[in-house]
Amino acid sequence: MLDFTPAGGRPHPCGEEVLYDFEVDRVAEEILRRGVKRVLLQFPEGLRGRALSIVKRLSERVDAEFLVSGDPCYGACDLPLWQGRSLGVDLIVHYGHSPMMEETNPPVLYVEARAEMDVEEVVRRAVPLLGGAKVVGLASTVQHLSQLRRAERILSEEGKEVRVGGRSGRVTYPGQVLGCDYSSPLSVAGEVEVFLFIGGGSFHPLGLSLATEKDVVTADPYTGKVGRIGEKDRMRVAKRRWATISAARQAERFGIIMGLKAGQRRPTAVRALKGKLEEEGKEVLLLCMEEVNFENLANFTEIEAFIETACPRIAIDGIEGLRQPLLTGEEALVMLGELDWGEVWRATFGGIRWTWE
Ligand code: SF4
Incomplete structure (x- = not known):
């Protein structure tokens, strides 16, 4: 069941708070199923504004002790495993990234926190920046992957052929990128004239452009801004x-x-x-x-x-x-x-x- 909750602190350009799927019911069910008594929750910076609310909602559903890691968290590579062991927790719940390490001690439950944002407007705004390119590659971070199909439809309506790379390397889903892994878009880069990246900031699209040596048009659903990273960059x-x-x-x-x-x-x-x-x-x-x-x-x-x-x-x-x-x-x-x-x-x-x- 989808359970979208505002993340707190990240405003949408129209003034609404961005909604993320924190999957409270799934996490609670998993805690009950495993008979877990102590849980360590880990949030990246952008999702910490909802840590208290998430703990409150989980506590209403299950009888367990919840601790929240306050150390920095940069990715799914950055799990608090030894901290969890020293605290005697039975489970770590890691928010904001897709699974990377499966066999861990303590075990880790990944909650991707997908964003509920309609990307149609920003993708349509990005189309002119694609220029005359006929074949366009699509890529995104895990938060916006569910919008790739919608973006693909819009690009097809505009007469573009779309390519999305498969799952590979350290990424879990087709079209997904990490700051250190662009193997998915790289697998289709040979057929693509330009990439369209859907997501926030310049960190991921710059890496995408370096890795593939292709220009990357950016469509940022948080700010509504579009841009193009090219040869000069x-x-x-x-x-x-x-x-x-x-x-x-x-x-x-x-x-x-x-x-x-x-x-x-x-x-x-x-x-x-x-x-x-x-x-x-x-x-x-x-x-x-x-x-x-x-x-x-x-x-x-x-x-x-x-x-x-x-x-x-x-x-x-x-x-x-x-x-x-x-x-x-x-x-x-x-x-x-x-x-x-x-x-x-x-x-x-x-x-x-x-x-x-
Ligand atoms: S870029 Fe890769 S190694 Fe660096 S923090 Fe992100 S997932 Fe970890």
Whole structure:
């Protein structure tokens, strides 16, 4: 049963609050079915405004203790597993993302929190930005996937052929993207002239454009705004990243960062990089941390360049104020001459990055 609830704090352009499906009945049934006594709930920033209401509604249905994680949550890679174990919880309920890790301790119930938003108006507004393109690829985050069919119908009415990539890599559904995985749209990129992305902000569509090397028209149902990410935007990022790789080439002392978040650990990749750098006569310090940020890196003053293997977007989007260059694992391979620069985005975002672990 659909159970749409305002998320709190994210206004729609027409002034209404956005409704998300928090699936309170399904969560309550699952808690009862499993005989769970203590539950840890985890919300990303944008959904925290409803945490109290969700706990109240669950408490009316089941007799269990509910704890809410207040630490940052960036994705389904970021589950509070050790926190759950130390708190003795029987179940984690993770809101806002599709399933990524299935076999966990404690077990995780994913609630995708799909948005109930009609995208028709914003998609129609985006159509002129598609230009003369005949074949259009469609992509979205999990929140708006149920609107892809509607968008497809609108594009067909406008005389476009539509392509939606299948399920692949770390994503659960056809057409879905993550900030680190564009393998679904990549599978159809060869047939597509331009992509239409439905969702909020520029984080995902920029990654989509980098990964596929195609222009991306954006239709943001939260703001009603449309735009186009093109060659100039890709070049701006590429120049910045190439300059960072060039700066890292001068370094003698490297810090390789292994992420400690459950879905960001790549110990084999870390060790492989360490071996390759040492073969080149570089000194290497292995660092492990949950939060890869300025505060945690700034005082490692002996280190001349960092390589992070946790989430590629941390390095690509950059850490403000950090003095040393910060590379992704794939960019480090480019620096070492093990990967062609022309393949770096596909290696980073194509879902294959997890295979060299
Ligand atoms: S690794 Fe980064 S981009 Fe990928 S799901 Fe996690 S937070 Fe998002």
